[in-house]
Amino acid sequence: MSCLSPACLLLFVTTAVLAAEQGATSTRGSLSYDDFESPEACKACHTDIYWQWDQSMMSKAFTHHWDEIEYFDLAVKHAEKDPRFKDAVDGCNGCHAPLAWLAGDIPPPRPSENSRANESVSCDFCHSITGFSGDLPFNFNYVVDPGRVKRGSKPGRESPHHDTEANSLFSQAEFCGICHNERAPSGVWVKSTHLEWKEGPYAEQGVPCQQCHMPRAKGRSASMADEDMVAQHLFHGAHDPGKVRGTIELRMHPDEREVETGGTVVVQVQLFNGKTGHKFPTGSVEDRILWLHVEAVDSEGQRFHLPVDPKGFEGEEYTIAADVLAYQDLGVPLDLPDFEGVQRDGVPFGDRIFRMPYFDDQGRMTIMQWNTASLGVDYRFEPRETKIETFTWELPDEIAEGRVEVHASLNYSLLVGPVAELLDVPEEESEPMLVNSQFTWFEVYE
Ligand code: HEC
Ligand code: HEC
Ligand code: HEC
Ligand code: HEC
Ligand code: HEC
DSSP states (O other): OOOOSHHHHHHHHHHHHHHHHHOSGGGTTSSOGGGSOOTHHHHTTSHHHHHHHHTSGGGGTTTSHHHHIIIIIIIHHHHHHOGGGHHHHHHHHHHHSHHHHHHTOOSOOOGGGOOGGGGOSOHHHHTTEEEESSSSOOTTOEEEOOSSEEEESSTTOOOSSOEEEEOGGGGSHHHHHHHHEEEOTTSOEEEEHHHHHHHSHHHHTTOOHHHHHSOEEEEOSSTTSOOEEEEOOOOOOTTOHHHHTTSEEEEEEESOSEEETTOEEEEEEEEEEOSOSSOBSOSSTTTOEEEEEEEEEOTTOOEEEOOOOOOOOTTGGGGBOOSOEEOGGGHHHHTOTTOOOEESOOSOTTOEEOOOOEEOTTSOBOSOGGGOOEEOOOOSBOTTOEEEEEEEEEOOTTOOSEEEEEEEEEEEESSOHHHHHHHTOOGGGTSOEEEEEEEEEEEEEO
């Protein structure tokens, strides 16, 4: 059929744009669970890779406790009350339980029922991806073709169990962007790890996600294969304290080493992001909290908390911990009319927070990313960025003479504490992880 008339062209373009806007919602129910082999089927030959995957979040994307709580108790409940969110909430499964999505099994049974949705982001699912629809990878717009052929990055591999095919997408960041970029129904980008990477130095220097999250090491990719440099299926991120540790390096110094009692000292902290290929925090930014805490200890062991100096940029109030309530929109799925919210930060008031707040359509801060209508100030670390924070401290009268040590610690929680408490999310999800620490000193004299 030819399509040369303006009306036809317009229709064609509109449909293509729409398809790209929505991600590939057309894949829903297009296949069945039986079209995919289970990870157990790969384990006998790809043993190491299996155990690597098994300890990553990929194998738990549907079953992990916080995912179960957020999906079943918040998202599904919210969509029941407000049908505007039905498609987006069904779409959670497109990334977290792709087999259930493709089988049209929505909502999938709870994890305790042991359905194949529990396979989460599985071996055969990823290795059946052939491409993505549209120009930009986002909102699970994968194209899959499960069956005998398993795709990978290396040409000419031979296996007794399956055929192989090299597909360059497997070496590219775009492969990951299919699920690591997400647009809410409002059109707002609520996850943009791949887009952040694309704008940063690592894309320019040809360092894709795989180099940091699937690093290669010498070994055998299958029990009968020759030695090679094998892509380790670590997918280690924020749930691995060792991956998070040292992401930001801290150095600090006072403006003077000797300060008179009653005087003022200015402590400067430099924070350098030497480790992430995207912003930090990235991904589930609505849940995460990263904060800098500074304390001084005088020669008699008295402790003093130092609040950060405000810089005066727009939206800064969201980046300094304060005594305010937030997340009132949780009242809708939780059936709590007139819910007043919970404490916004759950960290010591006056500490600097590196974050980007998400807001609902009433301007209230939200952790329900599907309910996001706008984004606030972006005060996160770009890849290789250095930020400087200052702490101006008028020495209190009770300070003892002698050496004062000033300690800084940068902490990270996966889920902001008061929300975790409200929703009964296991403590490991909100426990602070130490990203880094440093100290400096000065002398107080009469
Ligand atoms: C009977 C053993 C066996 C089983 C079972 C098996 N594989 Fe393989 N697979 C191999 C061998 C051997 C190779 C080639 C390895 C090499 O030479 O590097 C291979 C290679 C691969 C590759 C690399 C392709 C490339 O081009 O880079 C992928 C991807 C793969 N297998 C996926 C799977 C998945 C997914 C499963 C489970 C559904 C699976 N395999 C089950 C033996 C097996
Ligand atoms: C999130 C998607 C994803 C999942 C899940 C996944 N893989 Fe992979 N796999 C990849 C990518 C991407 C590569 C290529 C990485 C590269 O070359 O940098 C790869 C590479 C491989 C290779 C070739 C390794 C090499 O370097 O020779 C094998 C074999 C393989 N995968 C098997 C598996 C098995 C078995 C599982 C489940 C236990 C699994 N994969 C789960 C994305 C995935
Ligand atoms: C089919 C969708 C999908 C694809 C493709 C995919 N991911 Fe993921 N990934 C997820 C989901 C969903 C999670 C969240 C798991 C959870 O916590 O529920 C996740 C989690 C992760 C995490 C762990 C984050 C944490 O909080 O600890 C890392 C790291 C990661 N992915 C890296 C990658 C990389 C690198 C690629 C490309 C090679 C990739 N992913 C491809 C869906 C995907
Ligand atoms: C230069 C190395 C590097 C590159 C390139 C890189 N990452 Fe990361 N990534 C990290 C480090 C370090 C962390 C741990 C700190 C953190 O949580 O952000 C991380 C964390 C993550 C997390 C967890 C974020 C969180 O805090 O919840 C995800 C998801 C992730 N990366 C996905 C990706 C994807 C997708 C790409 C490619 C588009 C990518 N990464 C590229 C180094 C890298
Ligand atoms: C476009 C793919 C995509 C869609 C759609 C999606 N997610 Fe996710 N989700 C991810 C990825 C990728 C991560 C990991 C990001 C990170 O670690 O920073 C994640 C992380 C999460 C986490 C945090 C996991 C943790 O342990 O910290 C929860 C909870 C979650 N998603 C629930 C949902 C719900 C509920 C929906 C539907 C309303 C949804 N997701 C829709 C890709 C998606």
